[in-house]
Amino acid sequence: MQIEHQVSLRSFNTFGMDATASRFVRCGSVDSILELLHAPIAGNLLVLGGGSNILFTRNVEGVVLKNEIRGIDIIDSDDEFVRVRTGAGENWHQLVCFCVEQGFAGMENLSLIPGNTGASPIQNIGAYGVELKDIFDSLEAVHIGEKSLHTFLAADCGFGYRESVFKSRYRNQFIITSVTFRLRKNPVFHTEYGPIRQELERMAVKELSIRAIAQAVINIRSSKLPDPSVIGNAGSFFKNPVVDHQQFVQIRSSYPDVVSFPAPDEKFKLAAAWLIEQCGWRGYRRGDAGCHEKQALVLVNYGNARGAEIRDLANEIVASVFRKFGVQLETEVNIY
Numbered sequence: 001m002q003i004e005h006q007v008s009l010r011s012f013n014t015f016g017m018d019a020t021a022s023r024f025v026r027c028g029s030v031d032s033i034l035e036l037l038h039a040p041i042a043g044n045l046l047v048l049g050g051g052s053n054i055l056f057t058r059n060v061e062g063v064v065l066k067n068e069i070r071g072i073d074i075i076d077s078d079d080e081f082v083r084v085r086t087g088a089g090e091n092w093h094q095l096v097c098f099c100v101e102q103g104f105a106g107m108e109n110l111s112l113i114p115g116n117t118g119a120s121p122i123q124n125i126g127a128y129g130v131e132l133k134d135i136f137d138s139l140e141a142v143h144i145g146e147k148s149l150h151t152f153l154a155a156d157c158g159f160g161y162r163e164s165v166f167k168s169r170y171r172n173q174f175i176i177t178s179v180t181f182r183l184r185k186n187p188v189f190h191t192e193y194g195p196i197r198q199e200l201e202r203m204a205v206k207e208l209s210i211r212a213i214a215q216a217v218i219n220i221r222s223s224k225l226p227d228p229s230v231i232g233n234a235g236s237f238f239k240n241p242v243v244d245h246q247q248f249v250q251i252r253s254s255y256p257d258v259v260s261f262p263a264p265d266e267k268f269k270l271a272a273a274w275l276i277e278q279c280g281w282r283g284y285r286r287g288d289a290g291c292h293e294k295q296a297l298v299l300v301n302y303g304n305a306r307g308a309e310i311r312d313l314a315n316e317i318v319a320s321v322f323r324k325f326g327v328q329l330e331t332e333v334n335i336y
């Protein structure tokens with residue numbers, strides 16, 4: 001086990017925050033994780049994947065465990081399904097590309113999401129009408145306290161809208177080491193969401209395929225979202241809020257254009273980006289911290305913003321949305 005000291009985390013988080021880790025350990029196997037957990041330095045541990053859903057507001061006075069477990073394996077298949085197991089340190093989009101290439105369907109709408117496969121169950125990543133839970137089979141994770149490996153099936157993970165037990169009940173208790181996906185050999189296409197159909201038309205796609213959908217999603221995302229290698233960001237900073245029918249009717253009576261979608265249990269999901277825009281934040285910049293000009297849900301670091309500046313801006317946005325609409329925005333990004 002190689003321990004690095006006083007490591008800058010700037011290149012390890014897509015916000016580009018310049019926090020320092022007192023200690024930094026790369027783990028490429030379950031055994032190396034167990035070795036680290038048995039070592040005296042193991043207290044105050046932060047697990048890091050691709051760093052695309054985290055905002056550092058301070059240094060890490062402990063150990064950053066960089067999960068680098070690799071491997072993509074087809075473990076079994078029948079006429080309908082194939083199961084693919086990945087090491088937690090595999091890049092998410094590379095896995096999607098591999099599956100699309102093999103003709104394994106289900107992940108195509110989740111193309112170009114940054115980060116690693118190990119973090120994908122943590123917030124049940126989702127985009128364009130598909131969530132990780134739709135293709136999830138199981139995962140393996142090391143319990144930090146017990147130093148033992150556990151298997152979780154979907155029913156154990158408490159998947160919800162950008163939620164799982166790993167963000168709530170088991171927060172910071174497990175290190176995910178592998179994730180297994182169950183993908184279809186005969187695709188079921190999801191094109192009803194957002195601008196996918198328009199993009200497929202623009203691409204003049206004659207025969208729908210998972211490859212075409214993946215490309216459409218890649219095109220849309222590339223045209224709309226800031227590339228973290230150019231402008232630091234962690235994607236959507238807030239979740240889309242879900243309100244009950246009564247509150248929805250109240251908001252719509254004052255704001256008939258409110259962007260909303262029906263949600264389970266007769267509730268309504270409001271587009272957080274629209275709420276933020278209505279409060280005048282889209283394109284706002286203070287120093288190097290800002291609210292992206294094309295997508296108000298994305299807070300950005302134009303260069304040398306500090307984590308605390310992004311956090312303060314986020315707090316102001318939350319307060320103004322609450323004042324105007326009476327809706328409480330929740331943060332999606334993990335603030336450290």
Ligand code: FAD
Pocket residue numbers: 014046047048049050051052053054067088113114115116117118119120122123124125126127174175176177225226227228233234235236334
């Ligand atoms: P990290 O940022 O490294 O970690 C996130 C959290 O998970 C941290 O709390 C970390 O401690 C913990 N963690 C990471 N790995 C493990 C592990 N192996 N075991 C235990 N805990 C772990 N998200 C979506 O859902 N949909 C999108 O469409 C989407 N688009 C995005 C677009 C952009 C431009 C960006 C920058 C982000 C986007 N995201 C999106 C957010 C982000 O990409 C996902 O949440 C992704 O799954 C995070 O993966 P990561 O490896 O970077 O996690």
Ligand code: NAP
Pocket residue numbers: 126127128129192193194195224225234235236237240261271273295297332
């Ligand atoms: P968009 O297409 O402009 O749509 C705005 C919002 O409306 C989205 O947040 C989406 O909710 C919702 N929406 C659109 N069509 C919908 C439908 N048919 N049914 C229900 N809800 C619908 O959104 P965008 O910002 O460009 O993002 C496109 C997709 O990528 C979204 O699914 C979004 O979640 C995902 N994305 C996520 C992140 C992240 O960091 N989490 C970053 C970028 C993009 P949902 O968000 O609930 O899907």
